[in-house]
Amino acid sequence: MSGMKEEVCVRLVNDKVQFIGVSPANPEQPLTFDYAPPMGDGAGFNGLELLLMSLAGCSATAVVYLLRKMRKTVSGFEVQAQGIRKETHPIKFEKIFLRFILKSPDAQEEDIRKAVQLTEETYCPVWQMIKNNVDVVPEYTIIGG
């Protein structure tokens, strides 16, 4: 943990809606935001896409941490996230599917299910922050070995 504050800055860089976002904690990873034509040129992330990325990365970190704490071997790990948007404004996600894919020689479905439950309830702040506003559906796949 790097202190109790996070700071970022997003700046308009063309005459449509392209922005460059920078986090001083990660200056080597500037992000390009844009929106699909005709409003933008589609040359970057939109906010919802990045929210999904944030949830996938945050939950992945927590689940891997918890599985290791449960003394399970994590040989490989992936989260595939899919967000389904509403068709009218506000076009927020009404549903997000989070598929956790674990490669492990010794973990059972019960283990990953428990780790994901703790992640949802306590360890993933991004999940906490969208709670009750969107239906998040976790799914599990375990690959032996």
Place this chain on the structure above:
Amino acid sequence: MSGMKEEVCVRLVNDKVQFIGVSPANPEQPLTFDYAPPMGDGAGFNGLELLLMSLAGCSATAVVYLLRKMRKTVSGFEVQAQGIRKETHPIKFEKIFLRFILKSPDAQEEDIRKAVQLTEETYCPVWQMIKNNVDVVPEYTIIGG
């Protein structure tokens, strides 16, 4: 808008908690996630940082769009976002300050205030998705010219 679905994938790439996140819609911008030591090596974004980026980019896009719709000149635009975290699990943001900095020869504070209000209520899906879970405080600065 590129369809009603967003998909991303986040994959573990070391024996700590470093992940690479990819959105097929933006394959040229892979993101590195990591967590501060001792859990990780601090060599990438954490999920909360990226959530803040997502909110800043999403609200910035909406506010610029609305200001232009109101026939105001946007000569420059920036959003500075600061998130204050809780100290105990879940360590979600309890407060987010969103500072909107507009450079314009013809916009008044009333204009940006109205654009931000519409953004919060309708046009920014990320803001909608964290509603009631975190206190978002908008602030305004207008620079003439």
